[in-house]
Amino acid sequence: MSNPSAPMAPPRLTRWEQRTEVPLFVASLVFLLGYAVRVLAPHDAEPWRDIALALVCSTWLLFAVDYAVRLRQSGLGARFVRVHWLDTVVLVLPLLRPLRVIRVYTAVQNRRDRPRLSLYARVMAYAGLSAVLLGFSAALAVYHQEHAAAGATIRTFGDAVWWACATLTTVGYGDAVPVTPGGRAVAALLMVCGLGLLGAVTGSFSSWLLRVLTREDEKEPPGSG
Template identity: 65%
Template sequence: MDDDSPQARWERHTEFPLALASLVFLASYAVLVLDHGLPAAALDACRAAMLAAWALFGADYAARWRLSGQGPRFVRRHWLDTMVLVLPLLRPLRIVKVYEAVLRRRGQPSLALQARVIFYAGLSSLLLGFAGALAVYQQERGAPHATMRTFGDAVWWTCATLATVGYGDVAPVTPWGRVIAVGLMGCGLALLGAVTGSFSSWLLQVFSREGEGEEKPPGS
């Protein structure tokens, strides 16, 4: 059965508004990083939009904390949500929670549910990659001996990092750029694990059903 607790109902009702707030936050951050020709009023509007989205994330976190009835244990049990609150650019990582819900689901998860996890993980990878490219480009541009001279270089590096390839032709040289690199490596492994885990689970489910069909005697 679906969870009908107050916290679960709150999360279902706020999922779409928070997704929109995440897009607003990311779009505003992208404008601040990439467009330097905007007037001061437009840049202030972007900063205000980011702060408003962040305030919504904080209100959601506080509401779920209160509805959970767990007290301080909520922070420890929902460490991923805490990370996302501190760094809203990590919100695409919430797909990991969807994958964990699939694993906890009673019975065999359906193909439709597995496909949704794979789709959301792929979409999250794109959003997280874009956010990571923005963050590392903001740190690397103009730095001495930097190899990321354009945003395109940052996107190329981010794709190689999330795919766990790491060509090494472009790499961050600033301390914060390297911190972001370590975070993206971990995020890439987490999202890759969600996709491969869901796909493997679906394959095992298909093979198990085929095996059960072959074992049934004729006419049964």
Template identity: 60%
Template structure:
């Protein structure tokens, strides 16, 4: 197992980043949906969101410092981390890294690879769908001629888009709303492909093991074989 300063940092800060991600998502949800809340509550949620983003910034700078790379090279090689820092709504999706950080402390995962892929995909879809529906509702509900007027509309559009169904009954009209929709489409295709591929690989492994057991079984013990003395299986 790699024991560089950067690897140690990533192993031990996973829980902190996961908590900060949930705090940011919860604070953002209250700011978007809590129209009638007192100003003090909204100010508190804004402060919590900014504090969570500050944690993301500290983690990003620390990772750059520990990597020993030049600034531009680090940005190129860690473009996803840079994107998540600039678009913190994507940060909650990386909560799945917390499981990996905990398992790396124990040197081995408790779930098989296929189970982890399905679990990660399910958690990612839930968090991504929630974050995307919030962003869509924030951008669309007050736009002229908007189809997405309520948060329920935003959730419905996000679900149909993530599942690659796309009924077409609702559509975003704002530029940012359409950009969010494109991101949801891409993530839905990627997650669907990951789950489908993992499930297919698992089935192939099961069939391969069954074939190996059938090949190793003596002919007289194969399923459906009959005993010639009494004519019974």
């Protein structure tokens, strides 16, 4: 997940990214699972909560090591933080790692000689999977912040999932609203992501539909209709 205007990556950095994208994506799912257990499991559910904490810490350590290796191999020094600012954000907020799913797809395609999906299918598949993973992550995070807060309207994980769906789709019913600073920060981030994903799907679908209709018009014989 790098800035498009970034200089071309050195070959060794490219090889590192191709080799680690899939394992790190699996690690991000393990991180999400561990975080989910920590948030949802009862406080007396031992040793599962301790195991979940170990998974969260160890997978985040993997992310930090990957970041350090990529920083060193890029040859950019301190500029790496600015050029690859999204990677820095993902390191600080690991629940955003599902956004790297498009890099996983690219890494898999580079290894295997298989036909690629069309551009429209790739955009919609990426946006759909990202929406599911981000929605689940945001529901966990906002439930963690809100369920014990005074005056909270998000008391159960079901409430949090409903809130995440309404926020991602930009519907915003207003029946479940974060009241804590942490919950509102999660909400603001999810709103931005929801607008971006919704715009990507809507734009891709509109472009695909326009292309199909244009093709059908070109097939019609002159004077028909």
